[in-house]
Amino acid sequence: MMLINNLLDKFKAKKGFTTDKQIAYDLSISCQKLSAVRQGSRFLTEKQLFYLSQATNCNYELVILDLLIHKSKFDKTEVVLQILFNERLSHYSYNLFEDYGSA
Template identity: 45%
Template sequence: MYINELLDAYKDAKRYVQDKQIAHDLGISTQKLSNIRQGTRYLTENEALFLANEIGADKETVLIYLAADKAKSFEAQQAWKNIAKKFSGHGIQGFSMACGALIIGTVAHIEPLSQCVLYVLC
């Protein structure tokens, strides 16, 4: 689940040791955060964007993977999987946020993905 990677990147960036610190920053209960970690609940778009802003992650990428995590039907899951593959096919390797920050700069939203640049800050 990509959202867990996002949460872990935020936790690392803030040097937090407990998820309840993340929950406090997001203004949510620790139970909701636990459910998000388990995949039974999801971050809202605003919560995901907050985390992206805080760690310098690309907002569009975060929203794509949030939608992928939320997808319920097989068809939707496959569509999001194909979108992720298209990103990977352009030299972007998995959008792993293990190093703590991910930034993708685009010329414009309508430009093809092949004109995007990926920077991973470690």
């Protein structure tokens, strides 16, 4: 969930927020759910992740792959998704949080 936590931190900084409560309010979720997301026991929706990706100029494809890796319940699937994630990540020669639209 490191990518998701980094995405949340980047979003907080970009919006000028000082607390996770502000992020939770912006995403229309409870503070408890956001805390569980940060701990890896709950997940944001694809729509929420798309919103965060757009707001932070983060690569949405990698965010979704990261989500699928963490939601996977089968080790073999997780390995395949991790390989795809690493291949996709190496494809981009820029920072994960740079302008995705120019890739």
